[in-house]
Amino acid sequence: MTATATRPDPAPAAAAQPPARRLPGSADTRRRIGVWLIVLVLLYLVGVPLYRLQELAMADGGAGYSRMLDNPDFTRLVLRTVYLAVGSVVVAMVLGTLLAYAASRLPPRAGILRTVPILPIVLPAIAAVVGWAFLLSPGPGYLNAAMRKLPWWSDLDTGPVNVYSMPWIVLITGFGLTSFVYLFVSAGLANISVDHLEAAQVAGSSGAGVFFRVVLPLLRPSLIYGAGVALLLGLGQFTAPLLLGTKEGIRVLTSEMYFATASSPIDFAKAAALGSPLLVFGVLIVLAQKLGIGDQRRFVTHGGKGAVRRQRPARWAVVVIAVYGLVAVVLPLAGLVAVALSPYWSSTLDPSTFTLDNFRTVLDNPAIIESVTTSLLASVAAVAVVLPLGYVAAIVLLGDRFRVARALLDFLVALPLGVPAVIFGAGFLLTYTKEPFVLYGSTWVIVLVYATLMVPFATRMMMNGMLALGTSYQEASWVSGAGRLVTHARIMLPLLRGSIGGAVALMFVLLTHEFSASMLVRSPTTQVMGTIVYDFWSNGSYPTVAAVSLLMTLVTGAGVGLAMTLGGRDVLSKL
Amino acid sequence: MADVTISALSKRFGGSDSEAVIDDLDLHIQEGELLVLLGASGCGKTTTLRCLAGLESPSEGTISFGDRVVYDASRRVDVPAEKRNVGMVFQSYALWPHMTVRKNIGYPLKVRRNKEGLRDGWVEKAAAMVDCSHLLDRYPGQLSGGQQQRVALARGIVSRPDLMLFDEPLSNLDAQLRELVRTELHALHRQMGFTAVFVTHDQDEALALGDRMAILRGGRVEQCAAPRTVFEDPASDYVAEFIGMADTVRLTRSDTVWSHAGGTTATLDIPRGHDAVDVRIRPDDVQVRAGGAPARPGELVVEAVVTDVVYGGRHVDATMTVEGGSPLRARVPVGAAEAVVAPGERVGVAFPADKVRVFDGVTGQAVARTEQPARVSA
Numbered sequence: 001m002t003a004t005a006t007r008p009d010p011a012p013a014a015a016a017q018p019p020a021r022r023l024p025g026s027a028d029t030r031r032r033i034g035v036w037l038i039v040l041v042l043l044y045l046v047g048v049p050l051y052r053l054q055e056l057a058m059a060d061g062g063a064g065y066s067r068m069l070d071n072p073d074f075t076r077l078v079l080r081t082v083y084l085a086v087g088s089v090v091v092a093m094v095l096g097t098l099l100a101y102a103a104s105r106l107p108p109r110a111g112i113l114r115t116v117p118i119l120p121i122v123l124p125a126i127a128a129v130v131g132w133a134f135l136l137s138p139g140p141g142y143l144n145a146a147m148r149k150l151p152w153w154s155d156l157d158t159g160p161v162n163v164y165s166m167p168w169i170v171l172i173t174g175f176g177l178t179s180f181v182y183l184f185v186s187a188g189l190a191n192i193s194v195d196h197l198e199a200a201q202v203a204g205s206s207g208a209g210v211f212f213r214v215v216l217p218l219l220r221p222s223l224i225y226g227a228g229v230a231l232l233l234g235l236g237q238f239t240a241p242l243l244l245g246t247k248e249g250i251r252v253l254t255s256e257m258y259f260a261t262a263s264s265p266i267d268f269a270k271a272a273a274l275g276s277p278l279l280v281f282g283v284l285i286v287l288a289q290k291l292g293i294g295d296q297r298r299f300v301t302h303g304g305k306g307a308v309r310r311q312r313p314a315r316w317a318v319v320v321i322a323v324y325g326l327v328a329v330v331l332p333l334a335g336l337v338a339v340a341l342s343p344y345w346s347s348t349l350d351p352s353t354f355t356l357d358n359f360r361t362v363l364d365n366p367a368i369i370e371s372v373t374t375s376l377l378a379s380v381a382a383v384a385v386v387l388p389l390g391y392v393a394a395i396v397l398l399g400d401r402f403r404v405a406r407a408l409l410d411f412l413v414a415l416p417l418g419v420p421a422v423i424f425g426a427g428f429l430l431t432y433t434k435e436p437f438v439l440y441g442s443t444w445v446i447v448l449v450y451a452t453l454m455v456p457f458a459t460r461m462m463m464n465g466m467l468a469l470g471t472s473y474q475e476a477s478w479v480s481g482a483g484r485l486v487t488h489a490r491i492m493l494p495l496l497r498g499s500i501g502g503a504v505a506l507m508f509v510l511l512t513h514e515f516s517a518s519m520l521v522r523s524p525t526t527q528v529m530g531t532i533v534y535d536f537w538s539n540g541s542y543p544t545v546a547a548v549s550l551l552m553t554l555v556t557g558a559g560v561g562l563a564m565t566l567g568g569r570d571v572l573s574k575l
Numbered sequence: 576m577a578d579v580t581i582s583a584l585s586k587r588f589g590g591s592d593s594e595a596v597i598d599d600l601d602l603h604i605q606e607g608e609l610l611v612l613l614g615a616s617g618c619g620k621t622t623t624l625r626c627l628a629g630l631e632s633p634s635e636g637t638i639s640f641g642d643r644v645v646y647d648a649s650r651r652v653d654v655p656a657e658k659r660n661v662g663m664v665f666q667s668y669a670l671w672p673h674m675t676v677r678k679n680i681g682y683p684l685k686v687r688r689n690k691e692g693l694r695d696g697w698v699e700k701a702a703a704m705v706d707c708s709h710l711l712d713r714y715p716g717q718l719s720g721g722q723q724q725r726v727a728l729a730r731g732i733v734s735r736p737d738l739m740l741f742d743e744p745l746s747n748l749d750a751q752l753r754e755l756v757r758t759e760l761h762a763l764h765r766q767m768g769f770t771a772v773f774v775t776h777d778q779d780e781a782l783a784l785g786d787r788m789a790i791l792r793g794g795r796v797e798q799c800a801a802p803r804t805v806f807e808d809p810a811s812d813y814v815a816e817f818i819g820m821a822d823t824v825r826l827t828r829s830d831t832v833w834s835h836a837g838g839t840t841a842t843l844d845i846p847r848g849h850d851a852v853d854v855r856i857r858p859d860d861v862q863v864r865a866g867g868a869p870a871r872p873g874e875l876v877v878e879a880v881v882t883d884v885v886y887g888g889r890h891v892d893a894t895m896t897v898e899g900g901s902p903l904r905a906r907v908p909v910g911a912a913e914a915v916v917a918p919g920e921r922v923g924v925a926f927p928a929d930k931v932r933v934f935d936g937v938t939g940q941a942v943a944r945t946e947q948p949a950r951v952s953a
Contacts, residue, residue, distance in 0.1 A: 470667070472665045472666075472667050472669035473669050473671060475628075475630050475656070475663075475665070475669070476663065476665055476669035476670075476671070476730075477671075477682070477686075478629070478630065478655070478656035478657045479628050479629075479630070479656050479657070479659075479661055479662070479663040479740075480657075480662075480682050480683035480686060480687075480730070480734075481657045481658075481660070481683050481686050481687040481734070482657055482682070482686035483655075483657050483686075486686055490682075490686075491671055494673045495671065495672070495673055
């Protein structure tokens with residue numbers, strides 16, 4: 001090839017092009033309008049229900065608040081809520097930190113065990129709670145019955161454990177929160193170089209010494225952050241207090257709020273007022289977190305993975321995680337299976353009577369089948385709504401323009417994580433039972449509340465995907481002459497398909513067993529799986545409860561399998 | 576192809592009172608020229624490149640490609656990257672992993688709807704030019720670092736852009752490969768004659784590739800000239816240090832006599848108007864002798880003590896301390912002065928007059944060579 005042949009021709013097209021300008025009406029303005037449109041959509045989804053709650057609580061000169069305060073038990077209600085939150089956080093912090101450290105020392109072949117501590121998030125909470133009740137209910141609880149066989153408890157007729165009591169509600173809630181602490185602490189551990197730990201060992205520290213003198217102090221930021229998140233979640237806990245506390249009249253703010261909307265005398269204003277303390281606390285925490293952590297892009301430097309050298313594997317780590325998995329996951333599921341296979345729930349377990357009748361009953365019950373369909377449809381629709389929203393929100397949040405819109409968006413996107421789902425449910429109930437959109441009784445209100453609850457997850461997972469990709473792939477496309485839309489269609493979406501697939505599957509999992517918000521927005525004719533389980537529980541149809549719970553768990557399991565296929569084995573830790 | 580004019584360009588990442596990353600920058604890149612932007616990290620070289628690409632919006636100034644204005648702050652013109660008709664090679668290559676090499680290279684033609692290029696096989700031509708024809712149906716993940724770099728280069732040049740931009744494209748390659756690709760890039764530029772801006776922090780790369788090189792410091796051009804000029808006649812103390820004149824001696828004047836804080840005095844032919852000067856030299860140009868030896872005509876001798884000697888194969892590197900001055904380094908051929916260059920020895924470090932460059936002690940600007948000492952005596 002000669003120089004003259006390869007010397008490129010001058011590009012006449014480029015020279016003749018008039019300069020494109022950034023003027024009003026051009027792409028820039030369109031982009032600005034688009035960004036504000038997203039902010040407005042989210043403001044409507046997230047903000048209006050919360051605003052409606054306050055409006056109602058304040059109506060008639062704060063009648064809702066005065067009725068709430070008139071209750072002589074109000075102080076005890078608040079104290080019990082705090083007790084539940086703090087107690088379960090303590091359980092979760094101890095277990096979560098221990099499990100995270102154990103997971104970091106698992107032998108490579110036992111790597112799959114790292115997923116075990118996350119399972120309680122993806123298992124339906126209601127199934128776990130019901131499973132525990134089947135095991136530890138004072139009368140017919142299987143474990144209680146077994147313990148009464150022991151000589152020192154042989155004189156008891158019930159117990160020794162009463163799962164319908166505050167300490168057990170705290171403990172079972174703590175198991176659920178453990179997963180969250182585990183996720184935060186694991187992330188923190190990943191940032192500690194093994195060199196620090198080996199240096200301590202070489203300097204003469206024992207294994208436990210390394211843990212207490214080096215690991216824990218280095219983990220302090222993750223521990224504080226994890227404790228904050230767990231506290232927030234603990235205050236908003238609803239499932240265990242509702243299912244286990246009701247029998248003995250143990251109520252917390254969330255369940256009291258639910259009863260104010262569901263049993264007579266129905267008092268929406270009081271329900272709204274009851275939500276306020278948690279709402280305010282949630283908003284404050286989100287604000288504090290935004291101000292404290294600030295710019296998400298600061299964390300880009302953590303992206304580099306490199307060769308991760310792991311600490312020496314330890315056998316005790318396998319034991320710790322296996323025992324935890326056995327207690328927190330396998331035991332309650334075993335309780336469910338036992339009751340689901342028995343004709344009725346009694347303290348004696350007789351395998352010879354095992355039958356599949358309960359499953360047949362479930363499959364023959366049109367209301368249950370409909371609730372399954374509704375759950376699946378609402379989850380799929382909500383994911384379809386929230387995914388594009390999260391994608392666009394992630395683009396805006398990772399950009400460096402539109403400061404005001406970005407700050408607002410950042411706050412709105414985080415809010416559904418800070419404010420308990422029950423409160424969102426109440427807000428949606430109050431917003432969509434009146435003009436302009438009367439959606440109560442239809443699947444649509446469920447879709448909307450589900451989409452809103454998933455906004456933080458969708459956005460965060462899209463942001464993580466984009467951060468991991470970095471900016472140069474899109475910049476290379478722009479410089480090659482492709483516009484924004486073409487770049488998203490041809491470069492970003494194909495490259496993000498793993499993240500998107502993982503996000504879809506995970507949100508699907510979280511939504512199919514959503515319980516708290518569903519309890520408030522459901523109507524007698526529009527039920528989802530979780531709410532119908534509660535109804536059968538209240539009626540005492542325990543074998544049906546067990547069978548439906550298992551069905552939920554199966555749906556979830558399929559979703560988790562899909563998530564891990566699409567998003568990789570560690571997809572669960574991206575929550 | 577076009578020439579590129581940058582004038583009065585500024586870029587601040589914060590508000591209008593924040594520190595400028597690019598500070599009132601003027602540069603002209605001639606048609607077909609390869610200009611290297613060289614500087615320490617944070618000097619604004621990559622930001623300048625990204626402003627040229629349209630990936631970063633400057634705060635003030637203008638940029639034009641030929642007579643086409645692509646950025647003008649006062650007229651609110653800012654042509655987006657996709658409409659600028661540039662090609663760019665990224666430090667990380669940024670080859671899209673979900674596309675084959677052929678699709679990667681063809682992408683600029685496809686999204687610009689360049690029918691001529693697609694019809695006439697520009698993709699294959701570009702691949703042939705960088706010796707990658709046999710890789711067209713592979714995916715980027717199946718290529719080695721050097722191959723990826725070549726494909727990225729082909730993608731940059733395939734649509735025959737007005738301007739090629741290189742953002743430290745060789746820094747992720749290992750040393751041997753870097754030299755090879757550098758040579759190939761030089762040949763490719765000779766062959767195609769594209770206008771290009773090449774960002775690097777490696778002075779060897781800059782010397783080898785640039786038709787001219789601009790040394791940036793704090794967002795301003797410290798010197799912009801042909802590599803040989805920069806190497807031989809650095810315009811300022813900063814440039815001199817940056818391109819390897821590591822040894823420096825500060826001289827202050829009292830009347831006609833220049834003296835060094837360590838005690839050496841010398842007579843230098845430097846015009847009045849300079850009260851203090853920094854004399855600079857490369858470590859391989861100094862001569863180390865036993866202490867106390869008298870200075871020969873045409874050199875400056877500084878008394879020093881050797882603190883450390885590092886063996887380097889064909890040479891040894893000696894570090895020496897000077898009383899009242901910054902430490903000096905000398906690179907001495909093995910066998911030449913081993914008796915003298917030993918830790919703890921008192922030595923005389925001689926600066927031959929034709930090898931030193933002199934800079935004003937206050938402004939850091941070079942003192943013109945004609946003003947430099949024709950005769951130095953201790």
